[in-house]
Amino acid sequence: MKIKPGFELRMMCGENVIIAYGEENINFSKIIALNESATVIWNAVIGKEFTVEDMAKALCEEYEVDPQEALKDSEKIAKEWQELGLC
Numbered sequence: 001m002k003i004k005p006g007f008e009l010r011m012m013c014g015e016n017v018i019i020a021y022g023e024e025n026i027n028f029s030k031i032i033a034l035n036e037s038a039t040v041i042w043n044a045v046i047g048k049e050f051t052v053e054d055m056a057k058a059l060c061e062e063y064e065v066d067p068q069e070a071l072k073d074s075e076k077i078a079k080e081w082q083e084l085g086l087c
Contacts, residue, residue, distance in 0.1 A: 001078065001087045002049050009034065009042050018042075018086065032084060037063070038077055052078050 018032040044058035055074035
């Protein structure tokens, strides 16, 4: 997977929010707020190819979390991002 060009993480009103820009995302009308762990993953994978295992590794490096739980959470986040068209 890879985050598609035209999406950027910004802090707005105390929230981490994904915004869309560029002609290819002109019809993207969603506001996507990321929680703290999803923000950790986003920052770890932005701009490169990644797998759910890479996402889980980022969580394990940031938090004291069971690797299997991190993988399960990463799979959920990856599915959500794909459904939203972010990657």
